[in-house]
Amino acid sequence: MAEGLFAGLRVIDCASFIAAPAAATIFSDFGADVIKIEPPGEGDLYRTLHVRPGSPKTSRDYAWILDNRNKRGLALDLKSERGHEVLCRLVEKADVFITNMPFPVRRKLKTGYNDLKDVNPRLIYASFTAYGEAGPEAEKTGFDSTAYWARSGLMDMVRPDAEATPARSSPGMGDHPSAVALFSAIMTALWRRERTGRGGQVSSSLVANGLWSNSYLVQARLIGAEFPPRPKRTHVLNPLSNSYRCKDGRWFILSMVNEARQYAPFMAAIGLSHLTEKYAAQADRQKNSPELIEIYDKVFSEKTLEEWRKILDSAGITFGIVNTLDDLVDDEQARHAGAIVPFADGSGLTISSPFNVDGETKRQPATAPSIGQHSDEILREHGYDDADIRKLRDTKAVG
Amino acid sequence: MTEQLFAGLKVIDCASFIAAPAAATVLSDFGADVIKIEPPGEGDAYRTLHAVPGTPKSNVDYAWLHGARNKRSIALNLKTPQGLEVLHRLVAKADVFVTNLPLPVRRRMMISYEDLSSRNAQLIYASFTAYGEKGVEADKTGFDSTAYWARSGLMDQVRPDSMSPPARSVAGMGDHPCSIALYAAIVTGLYRRQLTGKGGLVSSSLLANGLWSNAFLVQARLTGATIPPRPPRSQSLSATTNMYRTRDNRWFNLAMVNDVKQYPLLVATLGRPELAADPRFATADARRANVPALMAEFDDLFARFDLADLRTTLDAAGITFGFVGTIDEALDDQQMRDAGAIVPLADGSFETISSPFHVEGAPKTPPRQAPGVGEHSDDVLREYGYSAEEISRMRAAKAVA
Incomplete structure (x- = not known):
C-alpha cells in the first residue's frame, strides 16, 4: 500500500x-x-x-x-x-x-x-x-x-x-x-x-x-422573496417535470429540460401521439396541468419501471429513477x-x-x-x- | 484585520x-x-434559475447573490482562440482551477486536466x-x-411512509454539501502542494456525495441487511423518537435517543410525572412494547402547547428535539446568527448564508455582492498584462465581453 x-x-x-x-x-x-x-x-x-x-x-x-x-x-x-x-x-x-x-x-x-x-x-x-x-x-x-x-x-x-x-x-x-x-x-x-x-x-x-x-431557499427568504405555494404532485405547474409511479410501484422523475425538442418524441414514445397537438404549447400544458398529469398517471401505471426505462431511454427522454437501496447493491x-x-x-x-x-x-x-x-x-x-x-x-x- | 488565510490565492x-x-x-x-x-x-445559466416558475419570486437574484459572492466576473468566449488564450494566461498564474464542464466538452475545448497541468505544474x-x-456514465x-x-x-427513503409519493428535493440541497467535498479536495491538494511543490487533479461528484450522505443505509444494504419499509406514523416503532404536532399545528421531532435519562425528565416537565413510573412506560423495553399508548399520551400532551412555549419548556429540561423550522423562521433565528451561520453582506443590503465551518484566527471576508456578467472583464485582463488595444480587439472578436 x-x-x-x-x-x-x-x-x-x-x-x-x-x-x-x-x-x-x-x-x-x-x-x-x-x-x-x-x-x-x-x-x-x-x-x-x-x-x-x-x-x-x-x-x-x-x-x-x-x-x-x-x-x-x-x-x-x-x-x-x-x-x-x-x-x-x-x-x-x-x-x-x-x-x-x-x-x-x-x-x-x-x-x-x-x-x-x-x-x-x-x-x-x-x-x-x-x-x-x-x-x-x-x-x-x-x-x-x-x-x-x-x-x-x-x-x-x-x-x-x-x-x-x-x-x-x-x-x-x-x-x-x-x-x-x-x-x-x-x-x-x-x-x-x-x-x-x-x-x-x-x-x-x-x-x-x-x-x-438549504441555502438556496434560505437566501431567497433572507432577501424577502415571495414563496409560491407548493402544489401537490397532481397539480404541479409542469407535468413534464414531475414524478410518476409505474405498475410495479416504482417511481421515476421526468425532468424534461429541453421541452421544445423532447415533448413530441415523448408523447409518441408513450403512445399518446393523438394528444400531442392538444397540449403542444408550453402554456397549454401549464394551464391544463392537472388534466395532463392524470393522463400520464394512468399511462405510466400500465407498465413496470423496467419497461418504461427502455421506452424512455430509446426515445432520448431525460428522466431519473427514484432508486431504492436494492438498486445500489449492483x-x-x-x-x-x-x-x-x-x-x-x-x-x-x-x-x-x-x-x-x-x-x-x-x-x-x-x-x-x-x-x-x-x-x-x-x-x-x-x-x-x-x-x-x-x-x-x-x-x-x-x- | 490580519491578512486573510487565502489572501493572494488565485x-x-x-x-x-x-x-x-x-x-x-468557500475559498x-x-x-x-x-x-x-x-x-x-x-x-x-444559474443566473436565470430564480426566475423559473415555481421558484420564490424576487427582484433580487438571491441564488446568484449567494453563490457568486466575492467573485469577479470575466465574460470569455472559450470557443474562440483569443478567449482560450486568455484562459491559458489566467491558468499560468492560478493556484486553483474549478470546473464542472462535462468531460467531452473539456476535451473538445482543450481545458482538460492534461491540457492545463502542462501549462502550470503547480x-x-x-x-x-x-x-x-470513470465508468459508462462518466460523461x-x-x-x-x-x-x-x-x-x-x-x-x-425520505418520505412520510413507504406508500406516499416521493418528495422533490429543494434547489441545491445536494449541491451545497457537494461543494464542501470539492473544497475539501482542493485544500487537500493545496496541503500536498505545500509539502511536495506539486499541483494535481482532485475530484468529487454528485453520485459520491449522495451515497456518502445516505451511507448509513447504503452500508446496511451492502452488508446484506434488509431495509424495513417506512411505516406510517401511526405504526411507528418508537414514541420517544417521533414526530408530534403542537396546538398551533406545528410539527416537531422528538429525538430522545438517550430516552432512559430523558424520558422521566420529559414527563415531569410536561406535568405528568406519574407517567415515569407507569408500568407501561417505565423502562425502555416497556416503552418499546407500548408505542401506540405512549404516542397517544404524547399526542395529547403536546397538543396542549404552542410551539414557542414548548421549545422553552423542552430546552429548559434538556430534552433533545427539533422543531420543523419553516424558512420564515430563518429571518429571526438568533442562534443562526450567533453561530455565524447567517451573516450580513458587507454593504449592509441583505444577509447571506456563510460557509458551514470556521477556522479560529482566519476571519472570513464580509460577503460582497456577486458580479454582473463580465463586470470585471477589463480589470482582470489588465491585471494579466493585456493592453487597451488588445482588449478592444478581443471585444471586437467577441472573445471577451
Missing part, C-alpha cells in the same frame, strides 16, 4: 456517533493514524444504533464498520485522573484532536481547546456542535434529524406537498455531509500550519451545515466512480469518502475496532510500560 | 450552477481572489462531475435532484 498523503499524521477521535468521527474517517482513508477513544464498557453509543427497532437488521454492525473503519480503539475513562493524563500524553504527539462533546462535558473533563492547546501548540482542535459555538443554544445537544434536517427548513420543504406529514430524515444523512465540512475545516488549518507552524481551533455544526444545504457506476469500494479483508463493500486526490491511493478500508482493541499497543507507543499499563487497567482508567 | 471558477462554483465561494470566504469565467451574453485542477470520472450530465437525491436512495 502507498504510504498515503497523511502517513504519520496522528488524529485523535474523541467523539461519538457520526458527524465528528466521520471527519476522522476521511483522514484515515488517506492514510492518517486515527485513534478512537471510547469510554470503557459500553463504548461509543453509536455501536448500538443498528440494533434499534426499525433499523435494518443484519448480523454485521454496518454503521460501525462504515464510520470507524481503519481506526484503532483505545478505551479510556476520561473522568479518571490517570485517564486524563493518558489523553494529555496522546495530545502532546497528536496533529488533530476531534470532539463533539457538549461544552459542559468538555469543561468537566478538561478537554476544551484552552485545556489542550497548551499541551501542544501545533494541535488542530476540531470542535463539532449541534448549534454552533456561541449563542443561547450553543450548549444544547442535537442530532442531524433535528439540528440539520428540521431546523434548516429542509424537513418542512422536502415533502410531497405542503399538507403532507413531514418525512423523517434517513440516519446520518446530515451527519455525513457535516463530517466533510469538519474535515474541510481541519484541512484548512493544517494548510495554515504548514505555512505558519501554528495549530488552532476549527469548528463546524449541524445547524450551519443544514442551512448551507450499481456499476458507483464502483467505477470509486464511491463504493471493497473492504481490504474481502468482507464486503463500503462507501468511500466523497472526493479523490489524483495520485493518492486511499487506504483499502480496514474493519473498525472493537472497544479498546488497541489500548495496549497505543499506550506502549506513547511510552507506557507493562507495569504502567497494568496499573491503568487496575484503576479502570483504561479498558 | 482561483478560476470555470463552472456553472451550484456545486462546483460554491467550492470557489473566497477565506480571502482567495476568485475569477468567475462566464460565456458572454447570458453568462452562467495548479490544483478541481473536477466536478455528476457521476464520477453524463445530472443535477442534484437526480444524481444525488434520487440515485442515492435518499429520495426513496
Whole structure:
C-alpha cells in the first residue's frame, strides 16, 4: 500500500456517533493514524444504533464498520485522573484532536481547546456542535434529524406537498455531509500550519451545515422573496417535470429540460401521439396541468419501471429513477466512480469518502475496532510500560 | 484585520450552477481572489434559475447573490482562440482551477486536466462531475435532484411512509454539501502542494456525495441487511423518537435517543410525572412494547402547547428535539446568527448564508455582492498584462465581453 498523503499524521477521535468521527474517517482513508477513544464498557453509543427497532437488521454492525473503519480503539475513562493524563500524553504527539462533546462535558473533563492547546501548540482542535459555538443554544445537544434536517427548513420543504406529514430524515444523512465540512475545516488549518507552524481551533455544526444545504431557499427568504405555494404532485405547474409511479410501484422523475425538442418524441414514445397537438404549447400544458398529469398517471401505471426505462431511454427522454437501496447493491457506476469500494479483508463493500486526490491511493478500508482493541499497543507507543499499563487497567482508567 | 488565510490565492471558477462554483465561494470566504469565467451574453445559466416558475419570486437574484459572492466576473468566449488564450494566461498564474464542464466538452475545448497541468505544474485542477470520472456514465450530465437525491436512495427513503409519493428535493440541497467535498479536495491538494511543490487533479461528484450522505443505509444494504419499509406514523416503532404536532399545528421531532435519562425528565416537565413510573412506560423495553399508548399520551400532551412555549419548556429540561423550522423562521433565528451561520453582506443590503465551518484566527471576508456578467472583464485582463488595444480587439472578436 502507498504510504498515503497523511502517513504519520496522528488524529485523535474523541467523539461519538457520526458527524465528528466521520471527519476522522476521511483522514484515515488517506492514510492518517486515527485513534478512537471510547469510554470503557459500553463504548461509543453509536455501536448500538443498528440494533434499534426499525433499523435494518443484519448480523454485521454496518454503521460501525462504515464510520470507524481503519481506526484503532483505545478505551479510556476520561473522568479518571490517570485517564486524563493518558489523553494529555496522546495530545502532546497528536496533529488533530476531534470532539463533539457538549461544552459542559468538555469543561468537566478538561478537554476544551484552552485545556489542550497548551499541551501542544501545533494541535488542530476540531470542535463539532449541534448549534454552533456561541449563542443561547450553543450548549444544547442535537442530532442531524433535528439540528440539520428540521431546523434548516429542509424537513418542512422536502415533502410531497405542503399538507403532507413531514418525512423523517434517513440516519446520518446530515451527519455525513457535516463530517466533510469538519474535515474541510481541519484541512484548512493544517494548510495554515504548514505555512505558519501554528495549530488552532476549527469548528463546524449541524445547524450551519443544514442551512448551507438549504441555502438556496434560505437566501431567497433572507432577501424577502415571495414563496409560491407548493402544489401537490397532481397539480404541479409542469407535468413534464414531475414524478410518476409505474405498475410495479416504482417511481421515476421526468425532468424534461429541453421541452421544445423532447415533448413530441415523448408523447409518441408513450403512445399518446393523438394528444400531442392538444397540449403542444408550453402554456397549454401549464394551464391544463392537472388534466395532463392524470393522463400520464394512468399511462405510466400500465407498465413496470423496467419497461418504461427502455421506452424512455430509446426515445432520448431525460428522466431519473427514484432508486431504492436494492438498486445500489449492483450499481456499476458507483464502483467505477470509486464511491463504493471493497473492504481490504474481502468482507464486503463500503462507501468511500466523497472526493479523490489524483495520485493518492486511499487506504483499502480496514474493519473498525472493537472497544479498546488497541489500548495496549497505543499506550506502549506513547511510552507506557507493562507495569504502567497494568496499573491503568487496575484503576479502570483504561479498558 | 490580519491578512486573510487565502489572501493572494488565485482561483478560476470555470463552472456553472451550484456545486462546483460554491467550492470557489468557500475559498473566497477565506480571502482567495476568485475569477468567475462566464460565456458572454447570458453568462452562467444559474443566473436565470430564480426566475423559473415555481421558484420564490424576487427582484433580487438571491441564488446568484449567494453563490457568486466575492467573485469577479470575466465574460470569455472559450470557443474562440483569443478567449482560450486568455484562459491559458489566467491558468499560468492560478493556484486553483474549478470546473464542472462535462468531460467531452473539456476535451473538445482543450481545458482538460492534461491540457492545463502542462501549462502550470503547480495548479490544483478541481473536477466536478455528476457521476464520477470513470465508468459508462462518466460523461453524463445530472443535477442534484437526480444524481444525488434520487440515485442515492435518499429520495426513496425520505418520505412520510413507504406508500406516499416521493418528495422533490429543494434547489441545491445536494449541491451545497457537494461543494464542501470539492473544497475539501482542493485544500487537500493545496496541503500536498505545500509539502511536495506539486499541483494535481482532485475530484468529487454528485453520485459520491449522495451515497456518502445516505451511507448509513447504503452500508446496511451492502452488508446484506434488509431495509424495513417506512411505516406510517401511526405504526411507528418508537414514541420517544417521533414526530408530534403542537396546538398551533406545528410539527416537531422528538429525538430522545438517550430516552432512559430523558424520558422521566420529559414527563415531569410536561406535568405528568406519574407517567415515569407507569408500568407501561417505565423502562425502555416497556416503552418499546407500548408505542401506540405512549404516542397517544404524547399526542395529547403536546397538543396542549404552542410551539414557542414548548421549545422553552423542552430546552429548559434538556430534552433533545427539533422543531420543523419553516424558512420564515430563518429571518429571526438568533442562534443562526450567533453561530455565524447567517451573516450580513458587507454593504449592509441583505444577509447571506456563510460557509458551514470556521477556522479560529482566519476571519472570513464580509460577503460582497456577486458580479454582473463580465463586470470585471477589463480589470482582470489588465491585471494579466493585456493592453487597451488588445482588449478592444478581443471585444471586437467577441472573445471577451
